[in-house]
Amino acid sequence: MSGGNMMISEPVLELQNIHKAFGGVVAIEDFSLNLHAGEIVALVGDNGAGKSTLIKIVSGVHTPNSGTIMLDREQVSFADASVARSRGVEVVYQDLALADLQPVYMNMFLGRELVRPIGLLDRKKMLRETQQLVEELDVRIPSASAIIRDLSGGQRQGVAIARATHWAKKLILLDEPTAALGVAETAKVEKIVSALKERNIAVLIISHSLDQVFRISDRICVLRRGVQIGVRETAKTDKNEIVSMITGVN
Numbered sequence: 001m002s003g004g005n006m007m008i009s010e011p012v013l014e015l016q017n018i019h020k021a022f023g024g025v026v027a028i029e030d031f032s033l034n035l036h037a038g039e040i041v042a043l044v045g046d047n048g049a050g051k052s053t054l055i056k057i058v059s060g061v062h063t064p065n066s067g068t069i070m071l072d073r074e075q076v077s078f079a080d081a082s083v084a085r086s087r088g089v090e091v092v093y094q095d096l097a098l099a100d101l102q103p104v105y106m107n108m109f110l111g112r113e114l115v116r117p118i119g120l121l122d123r124k125k126m127l128r129e130t131q132q133l134v135e136e137l138d139v140r141i142p143s144a145s146a147i148i149r150d151l152s153g154g155q156r157q158g159v160a161i162a163r164a165t166h167w168a169k170k171l172i173l174l175d176e177p178t179a180a181l182g183v184a185e186t187a188k189v190e191k192i193v194s195a196l197k198e199r200n201i202a203v204l205i206i207s208h209s210l211d212q213v214f215r216i217s218d219r220i221c222v223l224r225r226g227v228q229i230g231v232r233e234t235a236k237t238d239k240n241e242i243v244s245m246i247t248g249v250n
């Protein structure tokens with residue numbers, strides 16, 4: 001991690017003056033943030049602060065009322081998450097988006113299925129690659145052909161994270177990826193997220209665990225009721241400061 005490097009590298013993601021309201025409720029107010037390759041930024045704030053909304057704006061689930069999103073210095077407007085995906089942006093949502101009745105390997109390739117020359121699904125190859133991937137990432141599931149419905153919450157989350165990290169080329173957005181996980185599973189996910197730095201991928205992660213935020217992030221961005229209270233370098237702040245930024249109480 002080098003501050004100098006962060007300054008000179010071009011931002012992967014630039015959010016400029018993002019505004020989003022749902023009817024009369026302002027969820028995000030004038031939000032700006034840059035994310036650089038190989039950087040992990042934690043997004044923190046109380047329930048209802050607008051964290052999930054922000055991630056959904058970047059991934060194309062919600063369209064902002066105003067503001068600009070730039071990916072690799074090019075203005076983008078994702079019609080939906082599949083467009084964002086095609087540009088190297090992967091998301092792990094708080095409310096998991098897996099196909100419950102499909103096996104793990106089909107979920108891993110959802111929307112990007114491998115086909116054989118004759119046009120049939122190449123199940124063997126998808127199965128093999130999935131097996132390899134879950135082993136690499138140490139996701140403990142009965143098998144790559146297990147049906148999602150039959151997996152535990154932690155195992156499903158493991159599959160969602162494996163899928164996102166496998167396909168992410170530039171940017172990965174994680175909404176409370178470890179909220180439902182035990183201690184060992186959480187440690188594993190943190191290791192996987194930290195390893196994304198080496199692949200030069202930018203990470204925006206929402207977490208309620210300040211311990212986790214301080215373990216893995218380079219910077220911390222605090223939201224309160226849709227307003228960006230501040231951004232701090234993790235190494236130059238502490239939990240007390242972040243807590244008072246989150247709550248507004250000194």
Ligand SMILES: Nc1ncnc2c1ncn2[C@@H]1O[C@H](COP(=O)(O)OP(=O)(O)O)[C@@H](O)[C@H]1O
Pocket residue numbers: 022025026027045046047048049050051052053054
């Ligand atoms: N689809 C939606 N329709 C209406 N209001 C929404 C919607 N999504 C979020 N909100 C509102 O926007 C605010 C921010 O929500 P959210 O982004 O989910 O917060 P967080 O993830 O920080 O807990 C809340 O007041 C919430 O009720």
Ligand SMILES: [Mg+2]
Pocket residue numbers: 051052053094
């Ligand atoms: Mg949320």
